[in-house]
Amino acid sequence: MTTCNFYIDGAWCEPLQPGTPHPIINPATEQSVGTVAMGGALDADRAVMAARRAFDAYSQTTLAYRTEMLHKLQGIFERRYTEMAQAISTEMGAPWDLAYDSQAECGPGHIKATLEAAKDYPFEVKSGKGDLLCEAIGVCVLITPWNWPMNQVVAKLAPALLAGCTVVLKPSEFAPLSAKLVGEYMDEAGYAPGVFNMVYGDGPVVGAALSAHPEVDLVSFTGSTGAGIAVAKAAADTVKRVVQELGGKSPNIIFADCDVDASVARGVKRCMNNTGQSCNAPTRMLIEKSVYAQAVAAATKAGANVRVIQPTEKGDGIGPLAMKRQFETVNRFIDIGMHCGARLVVGGPGRPDGFDAGYFVKPTIFADVTNDMPIARQEIFGPVLCLIPFEDEEDAIRIANDTPFGLAAYLSTNDKVKARRVAKRLRAGNVSVNASGNEYCNPFGGYKQSGNGREWGRFGLQDFLEYKIINGL
Numbered sequence: 001m002t003t004c005n006f007y008i009d010g011a012w013c014e015p016l017q018p019g020t021p022h023p024i025i026n027p028a029t030e031q032s033v034g035t036v037a038m039g040g041a042l043d044a045d046r047a048v049m050a051a052r053r054a055f056d057a058y059s060q061t062t063l064a065y066r067t068e069m070l071h072k073l074q075g076i077f078e079r080r081y082t083e084m085a086q087a088i089s090t091e092m093g094a095p096w097d098l099a100y101d102s103q104a105e106c107g108p109g110h111i112k113a114t115l116e117a118a119k120d121y122p123f124e125v126k127s128g129k130g131d132l133l134c135e136a137i138g139v140c141v142l143i144t145p146w147n148w149p150m151n152q153v154v155a156k157l158a159p160a161l162l163a164g165c166t167v168v169l170k171p172s173e174f175a176p177l178s179a180k181l182v183g184e185y186m187d188e189a190g191y192a193p194g195v196f197n198m199v200y201g202d203g204p205v206v207g208a209a210l211s212a213h214p215e216v217d218l219v220s221f222t223g224s225t226g227a228g229i230a231v232a233k234a235a236a237d238t239v240k241r242v243v244q245e246l247g248g249k250s251p252n253i254i255f256a257d258c259d260v261d262a263s264v265a266r267g268v269k270r271c272m273n274n275t276g277q278s279c280n281a282p283t284r285m286l287i288e289k290s291v292y293a294q295a296v297a298a299a300t301k302a303g304a305n306v307r308v309i310q311p312t313e314k315g316d317g318i319g320p321l322a323m324k325r326q327f328e329t330v331n332r333f334i335d336i337g338m339h340c341g342a343r344l345v346v347g348g349p350g351r352p353d354g355f356d357a358g359y360f361v362k363p364t365i366f367a368d369v370t371n372d373m374p375i376a377r378q379e380i381f382g383p384v385l386c387l388i389p390f391e392d393e394e395d396a397i398r399i400a401n402d403t404p405f406g407l408a409a410y411l412s413t414n415d416k417v418k419a420r421r422v423a424k425r426l427r428a429g430n431v432s433v434n435a436s437g438n439e440y441c442n443p444f445g446g447y448k449q450s451g452n453g454r455e456w457g458r459f460g461l462q463d464f465l466e467y468k469i470i471n472g473l
């Protein structure tokens, strides 16, 4: 049984204001594997003040020193890679190949991208007659979710450290094991006390106290749009910067001129990946009417072929949802889909055959969905795909953009001119043509209610920097 405690001022410690410990539930077995200590506002304050005390010295260290420290941290992430994959798989249910090849890889992946970006980042340049400096913004609070825990923690932590910021990490109480390892790695790397601090706690208490704290200069938040709005409101009175990476309901446009069967199969797989718990999952497949019947048949076949597996099993497949609450939410949406006029072609409510325990759900696909149905408008965060027909290019763009979100968009066509034309009109931060993937060096983030910042590589670094112009030197 693991106990996850706080890491403040260079030491592991228990909360000053303990709440009820949060059980760590393995979502595949529903068994407890440990507890997370939950704190209160006093703990938030203690961590912020440790980061504040450390800021002056750490922010004045040389870029060469911070680069060397980050290289050291990268080495630790690489050496202790397998235990990170194990922690992620246990806490949120990612099957082994996904946990090992993708989830854990995000840690060293983002560190490398940050180090690469820093090599030619214009930290000090001439501007007019003045000297333009990009300096550490200050004490940063990092609030992260449970769905891609290392992606979200390290995409924030690596640039913050490189920039010279000190941090307080508040990971999700549903992903405490991987965060505990990050604390151990930071300790092992030898960062000075107070540079990195970590507290666990729920959003409305600890998250809110951190967001409102007057000694915090920036909050970098990833999670639901509702919680992101609460963070921004709590932060407003102290005029701190807030960077939000929020939800999505991303369209995947299948034009008739593409290889329909292959594109649809790829779209189904990508939607179901991580059991549908990705902010950028392509959950609305928009299909040109002339190939709609063919595409529905291809989606039905591909959906039926998605294997549901135990997290310990190797190979392709989806694991359980991360927690009971998600299990209930996803089943509720499947039920809504069945009663709002959509046609269920794969899956349905309840656990798949052969699974008597765990938060496993069936990969589920609805055809004949219209974009005004709740299953097409709200982020379900489960393996649920909506198939929506469209008339022509204009109609596809209209439906794709008819959402409060704007994180990602996907399209398949053999016509490159059309692909560029459509991509330019999609109101989304990341557009993938013909199943291309993301690269750590490029910006990740959303338009509209999907957020207001960009993470990854030099774009992530920018968030943690403040401009200063010095005239007269």
Ligand SMILES: NC(=O)C1=CN([C@@H]2O[C@H](COP(=O)(O)OP(=O)(O)OC[C@H]3O[C@@H](n4cnc5c(N)ncnc54)[C@H](O)[C@@H]3O)[C@@H](O)[C@H]2O)C=CC1
Pocket (backbone or CB within 6 Å): 143, 144, 145, 146, 147, 170, 171, 172, 173, 201, 202, 203, 204, 206, 207, 208, 211, 222, 223, 224, 225, 227, 228, 230, 231, 245, 246, 247, 248, 278, 279, 329, 379, 380, 381
């Ligand atoms: N964009 C993304 O990557 C994610 C989106 N979501 C969406 O959110 C839904 C609910 O998942 P949750 O885990 O409940 O997400 P959430 O947004 O409540 O939690 C994410 C993080 O925010 C913190 N938080 C929550 N309320 C807060 C507040 N008022 N002030 C400060 N921090 C706060 C949580 O403790 C956690 O660390 C999902 O079904 C999904 O739709 C969830 C996780 C990640």
Ligand SMILES: O=Cc1ccc(S(=O)(=O)O)cc1
Pocket (backbone or CB within 6 Å): 147, 148, 151, 277, 278, 279, 280, 438
């Ligand atoms: O939810 C965060 C997330 C998940 C996956 C990816 S990627 O498309 O695999 O790069 C990005 C962000």
